[in-house]
Amino acid sequence: MTLTYRLSVLALAASALPAAAQERALTFELGLGVQSGPAYEGSDEYVVGPALGASVSTFRLLGLNVDRGDGMGFGFGPSFRYLAERKASDYSRLTGIDDVDAAFELGGRVSYRWPTVEVWGAVRKGVTGHDGVVGDLGSDVIHDYGQGTEVRFGPRLSFANDEYMDTYFAVPTGAALPAYSADGGLYTAGLEFTVRHDFSEAWAVEGALGWNRLVGDAADSPVVQDRDSGSVSVKVIRTFDWRW
Template structure:
């Protein structure tokens, strides 16, 4: 498998909502306590992910995330998504970050399950939207952070595949000087167009795959829980790891693609080497 193919596998396996809320965000460590001047990090590693959203098959894929900031403003690259914080600090008693998001949603093709693979391919599409993150520092102990984040993304253009809204609380703390731990709970709402694109089965696909036809309506699509850890090796270098589980619910979980050929419980695990500057 080439690196490019592996990245495509990663994109088709995890929807952007999952990547953002309980995936790539967890591999973004805070090795520096102050955000002054030019700052950022680069994280390179690998992750085990489902073959597609709702699959019971897993495969490894490379992972690269990074961030470039100046004071509190930043550009944040999380795999196939780019976010920008445009909110100045100090305007509210609590911390607030918000800004635009631009992402590429990979499609679904050449998957391991023969019945799902017999269905028509899902084309990739660009999605645009925005995020808001509200947080407070040093709540229960020094250097901890608690907050909530919400992000909405909608597919654009003729291949647009609908809208997802991801939200949930998070908490991170430092039990030791070198070790940061975090936990994140997530939920994702998906529009009818998104669910129909990724979980629906029309008559042609039913004939190809042997599944029954299925119309997927919008609603809550998944809930998830993840934990992450970052260990500081030196001032600039560290290692990060994460593990999580996501449960498809509603019409997504009831799709024959998931119920008959896959698994509504989706796990992932990953690790990376971090350089902080």
């Protein structure tokens, strides 16, 4: 056996060691801020609510080894969304339609990044407010301006199941609006522009502008006043790097 071959075998064996035998590490980001968007999907009124975000770049625990320390490759993390409550007493045109409590959705997000492009997908389940399931797909073209500033721009698609669509877009018989039934599927398409600046390895700020258009059964719902909507958000991001 040649020396080169021996070294190759040793390197392969080292790379195959379980994460538990290597340095354990967890690097993740948490973002918190504010956002403005429609009072409810399809509304022409706007409200302000919380903006949440999280991602994991390094995970070497429990036999898993995911390392996105350079920002490239596979990434994952939780996915959150908050939807404000919708009360018929606040919007007379919704008389006869059941109120919807403020909704918090929780799920997961996976992504893959190349130097100038990232693609991602997310799935969430309603924890409060609704029992539906929603999913998002997106991609971004990325430009790094240096000095910690990065700009992203790309399309967004959102999907929902029947339970979600029934909660937010269906109209029962006897309501002020015509009766309507909405099925699941693709329900929004849009674009998002994001700017992020990292002040240090621990702190960053991110701002985003978005446009979405309701499509399919959502767009045809009598609940909808405006198929097009805009959004703006600002978040402060904190990075945590734990190694032991």
